[in-house]
Amino acid sequence: MPTMRRRTLAWGLIAVLGAVAWLVVRFTLSRPPFTDLNQEMQRILSEMVQKDRSVKNCVLAVMAGDGSLVWAGAAGIAHENGFD
Numbered sequence: 001m002p003t004m005r006r007r008t009l010a011w012g013l014i015a016v017l018g019a020v021a022w023l024v025v026r027f028t029l030s031r032p033p034f035t036d037l038n039q040e041m042q043r044i045l046s047e048m049v050q051k052d053r054s055v056k057n058c059v060l061a062v063m064a065g066d067g068s069l070v071w072a073g074a075a076g077i078a079h080e081n082g083f084d
Helices: 002-030 039-050
Strands: 057-063 069-076
Touching: 039 057, 039 069
Parallel strands: none
Antiparallel strands: 057 069
16 A cells, blocks of 8 residues: 555656646746846736736836835826826
8 A cells, every 4th residue: 555655646746746847838938038127027017007907007116235226117097187
């Protein structure tokens, strides 16, 4: 019985690793490649706002440890008067 349990455990581990590898490959291939980090950050921010309809506008700033601004971006709905 111990060898049967080891085989089952080994096959289960192989199945889990295969599923994880498949998810990694699928996630990697589904994302468009980017050449500019600024474009990628803006894409991520825009996607986040599009996915959640309760978020109307979003502004995000990324700062380095020394306090210097590394990246800033905004996404959302723009109105002439600034209100809904």
